[in-house]
Amino acid sequence: MKLTKVFAIVPILAMSLLVSCGVKDADIQAKVTETLKAVPGVSAEVKDGVLTLSGNVPDDAAKTAAETAVKAEKGVKSVVNNITVTPATPAAAAPITISPDEVLTKAVVDATKDYPGVTAAVKDGVISLKGTLTVDKWKRLKMSLDALSPKKVDASGISIAK
Amino acid sequence: MLQEKYKELIDSAQSSGVAQLQVQEIDNVLHIEGEAPSGAVKDQLWDIYNKIDPNFLTGDLVLNVNVATAVEGSKVKVVTDSSNLNIRKGPGTDQPIVGKAAHDEVITLVNKSNDQWWLVRTNDGEEGYSYAQYLQPVE
Incomplete structure (x- = not known):
């Protein structure tokens, strides 16, 4: 019986916590999306204040920069950084073309x-x-x-x- | 190895700032392409070519270097041997002649969308196509 009560309380607690924070996922999402415009190739998804970053960037610096930029956003509890890094390959030199x-x-x-x-x-x-x-x-x-x-x-x- | 034979030429192209430099050997012919920062650099490359292969007769090098300063709107000088330069209606010797520019005359480069035939305008306002080889950027 006691255990059931605890389980019943947890969601209520969680909800009240969220409410007390006063920042809804949708608001965080909007702000973060705006912030991330500065980091092309990265997008974010917010769920219960947990921010998941995804996308692809050319270097680690950009990956870190994206995380730093959104971490401080109000209401963000934690950031899961799933951004992948693919270094840009130097543009392959165009081969010599022979005229027909x-x-x-x-x-x-x-x-x-x-x-x-x-x-x-x-x-x-x-x-x-x-x-x-x-x-x-x-x-x-x-x-x-x-x-x-x-x-x-x-x-x-x-x-x-x- | 042709890159070895023409090493001095390749080195000079690199050190003198030839942009988009391409060096590639195709069927025993070395191709060097790029954009020289000035007419002087292009001349220098052709001088080295002549030193390595006197009179350019071996046929193992295609040296295709144009000059970056020949930009639209700039002035170009007519560098024919002595004759006037034909200005034609379209790009090709099969096109009718619409005007002439005098030897050594300085005219305006309007457009070089065709590599061989540049659209030019004389000081009298005549506009048409002239063969690019007879036009030299005024630097």
Whole structure:
């Protein structure tokens, strides 16, 4: 009999405690949600004054910061920090992309227009050249062709005029 | 190993602040790409290239470095050999010529959404596309 009474009292006690605190879960939730806007990727859930943090952040500092930011909130009894940490991987360097033949073919026509006596062919990303020109002109043409992102500029047919 | 052959070039690109630098060997051709902080840095890289591979004839390097100072709205100089530079209606030599800029003239770079063909405006207000290789940022 006594035990039953105790059990009956516990919820009443708990409820009265909550009431005495005067802060409802919903109010805590609202405030904490506002506070956590400063920590992207983290969300919180409040139940009976116990705050559970979840989400994913790039480092431990952010995880701790999120907990610190909400711990002091009125009505929060304890914080369960379930935030996971995934370090940001450095952005993978974009690999070199080779222009497709149809793009190269058109661009090579433009690039070689001012070099009479030079002919160019494009196949499988390789620009093959034939002709004779001065070293200055060849340098400028090579700059133009390299800027087209070819796989290779085959200059075996180029002779440098003295 | 091509990275070894062109080590001086790669080192220079790194130390002179070439941004988004990419160095990759594909089928026995070394590709070096990036954005040089100035035209002088680009020239220096091409000088080193010429030193390692005289007259750029081996065909084992594609050096694709553009110049970061060529930004929209900036001034560019026409660096043709001696002739006028064609300004065309669209990006391509198949496009009609709508104007010309004189050798050594300084004009305005309007837009470089096309890498090879920059939209430019002359001091007379003529606007159209010119081949980027003949335009050099004024620094």
